[in-house]
Amino acid sequence: MLKEMKSDIYHLMHPKMAFFLTSIAKDGKPNVMACAWATPVSEEPPIVVVCVSKESYTVELIRQTKEFVINIPTKKLLKALWICGKTSGRDTDKFKKAGLKYSKAKSVKSPVIDECIGHIECKLWKAVDAGECYAFFGKVISAYADDKYMKKGLWSQKAEIPLHLGGSRIVYFK
Numbered sequence: 001m002l003k004e005m006k007s008d009i010y011h012l013m014h015p016k017m018a019f020f021l022t023s024i025a026k027d028g029k030p031n032v033m034a035c036a037w038a039t040p041v042s043e044e045p046p047i048v049v050v051c052v053s054k055e056s057y058t059v060e061l062i063r064q065t066k067e068f069v070i071n072i073p074t075k076k077l078l079k080a081l082w083i084c085g086k087t088s089g090r091d092t093d094k095f096k097k098a099g100l101k102y103s104k105a106k107s108v109k110s111p112v113i114d115e116c117i118g119h120i121e122c123k124l125w126k127a128v129d130a131g132e133c134y135a136f137f138g139k140v141i142s143a144y145a146d147d148k149y150m151k152k153g154l155w156s157q158k159a160e161i162p163l164h165l166g167g168s169r170i171v172y173f174k
């Protein structure tokens with residue numbers, strides 16, 4: 001029997017990789033949020049899109065400084081992911097709260113998270129007003145991954161990347 005989805009229609013498009021989205025304020029203070037609504041949209045040139053709520057602090061920062069970094073975690077960072085997904089950088093230093101360390105990125109000012117196994121550094125190409133979110137299209141400036149977790153250019157099963165099912169449910173890529 002087919003069940004009509006009245007709300008949470010987006011659950012039909014999950015699971016989606018859950019990752020850390022880092023950004024930076026004009027004064028150089030970085031922020032991090034959990035994010036799952038994202039996808040590559042072009043290979044040549046490489047462009048990705050991340051969808052960020054208008055209520056978030058991250059939206060403000062990306063609109064100001066026009067850049068962001070996608071940081072891909074493993075299962076070990078699940079607790080940190082929830083902390084970054086449930087609190088706002090407006091009033092909390094989430095790196096500290098979640099126990100995450102960060103370093104300078106290669107090509108943008110937003111930082112990369114040390115504990116993550118993949119990073120995609122982006123400069124904002126276009127922002128589309130999309131309902132309660134902005135869809136930020138980012139031109140990929142630099143992308144790199146820990147080869148320990150890769151096999152022939154693909155994530156290996158040992159990466160155990162968290163996949164968001166919706167709500168508070170996570171499954172793992174195995």
Ligand SMILES: Cc1cc2nc3c(=O)[nH]c(=O)nc-3n(C[C@H](O)[C@H](O)[C@H](O)COP(=O)(O)O)c2cc1C
Binds near residue numbers: 036085164
């Ligand atoms: C697993 C997970 C995935 C999330 N995905 C998104 C997302 O794709 N877009 C979004 O705007 N918020 C998403 N959130 C919620 C934000 O992380 C949350 O609103 C956060 O507090 C925003 O932080 P900020 O105010 O510091 O930017 C997600 C939360 C979790 C736990």
